[in-house]
Amino acid sequence: MNKLDTRTLETALAETADAVAELLDRLLPSSDGPDMRVCDAMRYAVLNGGKRFRPFLAVTSAELFDVPRMRALRVAAAVELVHCYSLVHDDLPAMDDDALRRGKPTTHVRYDEATAILAGDALQSLAFEILAEEETHPTPRVGCELVRSLAKAAGAAGMVGGQMVDLQAEQMAMDIGTITRLQQMKTGALIAFSCEAGAILGEAPKAERHALHAYAHDMGLAFQIQDDLLDIEGDAATTGKAVQKDQAAGKATFVSILGVERAREQAKILADQAIAHLDIFGEKAELLALAAHFVIMRRH
Amino acid sequence: MNKLDTRTLETALAETADAVAELLDRLLPSSDGPDMRVCDAMRYAVLNGGKRFRPFLAVTSAELFDVPRMRALRVAAAVELVHCYSLVHDDLPAMDDDALRRGKPTTHVRYDEATAILAGDALQSLAFEILAEEETHPTPRVGCELVRSLAKAAGAAGMVGGQMVDLQAEQMAMDIGTITRLQQMKTGALIAFSCEAGAILGEAPKAERHALHAYAHDMGLAFQIQDDLLDIEGDAATTGKAVQKDQAAGKATFVSILGVERAREQAKILADQAIAHLDIFGEKAELLALAAHFVIMRRH
Numbered sequence: 001m002n003k004l005d006t007r008t009l010e011t012a013l014a015e016t017a018d019a020v021a022e023l024l025d026r027l028l029p030s031s032d033g034p035d036m037r038v039c040d041a042m043r044y045a046v047l048n049g050g051k052r053f054r055p056f057l058a059v060t061s062a063e064l065f066d067v068p069r070m071r072a073l074r075v076a077a078a079v080e081l082v083h084c085y086s087l088v089h090d091d092l093p094a095m096d097d098d099a100l101r102r103g104k105p106t107t108h109v110r111y112d113e114a115t116a117i118l119a120g121d122a123l124q125s126l127a128f129e130i131l132a133e134e135e136t137h138p139t140p141r142v143g144c145e146l147v148r149s150l151a152k153a154a155g156a157a158g159m160v161g162g163q164m165v166d167l168q169a170e171q172m173a174m175d176i177g178t179i180t181r182l183q184q185m186k187t188g189a190l191i192a193f194s195c196e197a198g199a200i201l202g203e204a205p206k207a208e209r210h211a212l213h214a215y216a217h218d219m220g221l222a223f224q225i226q227d228d229l230l231d232i233e234g235d236a237a238t239t240g241k242a243v244q245k246d247q248a249a250g251k252a253t254f255v256s257i258l259g260v261e262r263a264r265e266q267a268k269i270l271a272d273q274a275i276a277h278l279d280i281f282g283e284k285a286e287l288l289a290l291a292a293h294f295v296i297m298r299r300h
Numbered sequence: 301m302n303k304l305d306t307r308t309l310e311t312a313l314a315e316t317a318d319a320v321a322e323l324l325d326r327l328l329p330s331s332d333g334p335d336m337r338v339c340d341a342m343r344y345a346v347l348n349g350g351k352r353f354r355p356f357l358a359v360t361s362a363e364l365f366d367v368p369r370m371r372a373l374r375v376a377a378a379v380e381l382v383h384c385y386s387l388v389h390d391d392l393p394a395m396d397d398d399a400l401r402r403g404k405p406t407t408h409v410r411y412d413e414a415t416a417i418l419a420g421d422a423l424q425s426l427a428f429e430i431l432a433e434e435e436t437h438p439t440p441r442v443g444c445e446l447v448r449s450l451a452k453a454a455g456a457a458g459m460v461g462g463q464m465v466d467l468q469a470e471q472m473a474m475d476i477g478t479i480t481r482l483q484q485m486k487t488g489a490l491i492a493f494s495c496e497a498g499a500i501l502g503e504a505p506k507a508e509r510h511a512l513h514a515y516a517h518d519m520g521l522a523f524q525i526q527d528d529l530l531d532i533e534g535d536a537a538t539t540g541k542a543v544q545k546d547q548a549a550g551k552a553t554f555v556s557i558l559g560v561e562r563a564r565e566q567a568k569i570l571a572d573q574a575i576a577h578l579d580i581f582g583e584k585a586e587l588l589a590l591a592a593h594f595v596i597m598r599r600h
Binding site for chain 2: 029031033035037038039042085086089092095112113114115117118120121122124125126128129131132133134139140141143144145147148155156157160161163164165167172178181182
């Protein structure tokens, strides 16, 4: 990745992040009544300057099919709401027990546990509400498909199931196959939805939808391996969260099984594979190709 | 309510409860992989012999519009999944801290807190997945409307917002208006959705939909007042949960503000009002009328 590419990608990431944050600000509820606390906590959990990588994937995938930008941004907002709700719940004392997220106190530290649980629950509802609205797509068939796909990616067969396995990872004998499956569920499913959502919005042919799925699959795994590497190599100041937690917990990760060098190689191979899946789109998919490079180069 | 009416209603309730439990058993995920634990906990939280009152309302409302039974049962299942997820989360130590539900250990006691949080999260996703499927309604416009309506009823402006206010009730000066609003959000919104869902499935005219909403509103409040009365008067063996918790916590309820006698009168007035809203449907709505009587007569 040369400097120009880095700048192109960073500009695109920043633009999407700003646009989706602005939209989220409009879509999140406010209240001056006694339910204000949960609305405030929802905003705190979401409007936190996140890098909005999933929204970027949704918006950039949708551009391949000339989807009107506001529709893509609404789907991007819904994905981010699910991602943020999962972070709020994963950070709880009963789960990963994290006090720091993006350099700020986690939601249950800033508010309290009950409020954090409820805020997460309401963020999930809001994501589905947005997807089913006419402003997201005028054809209800598309709305229903978005809801079904996000629900599958978020539920027991996807993100939540992956977090369940991850919580048990300390007690389990994990081989590389189990970890791969775990990560495909825990982070891969939502990343895959983000990419596929562009194709759903664009009512794209099956072959193109499958290509995006395959891209997302490999890129998502590369993303996770890099996360594990950063947990070993990063420092809290750069990553904005506690590091070396996996190692301290004696938890099997890609890095603990493969070692740092082979894990880094594997991430590179997966990123290259991801990019190869984009051939079907030609030059139009350049930003997505840059993103696959980015996930293994990032420092946080 | 004479004996014959009681039997008619009890038979109808039992029939719906059996049918929806059978459907839920089919719709809930199973796994023999490492994500088994969350699937088991989801089943434990839902397949617990609940009275399935919300499913009954959805199915009985749908019958007014000759909706095919399986469609109504699927919506009933979705509502029950949201209801059950909210019970799992509300029972957590950080929230109401209940160890007993329907005479059995609550989900976090039987499993653990992390599993209970995740099971609740996945139950919510599953509810929306079911609503957006073609088997629920072949017209996607109806599917999208069901998703939007349930999301609103479940989210910050509905059930979750109500639970947030309820948690703060001990610290707040509550008048009867605030408690009414709290209960409309906490339990009323999902009960109203259950009734309105029948009209949505039946693509009913606005007047009939509004009549069901008004019925649900008054009946839902009567239901809640009865709950408060049972908390004072009931015993744990009959209600299957801990009682007199509100009083012990010094929490304002309809009963603590109105007193037992006036609360009982108020519940009766609301039930009668609820029944009056059903006039538009004539004799067809007899079961819903019986249900409004039932909510203020029940002992658990």
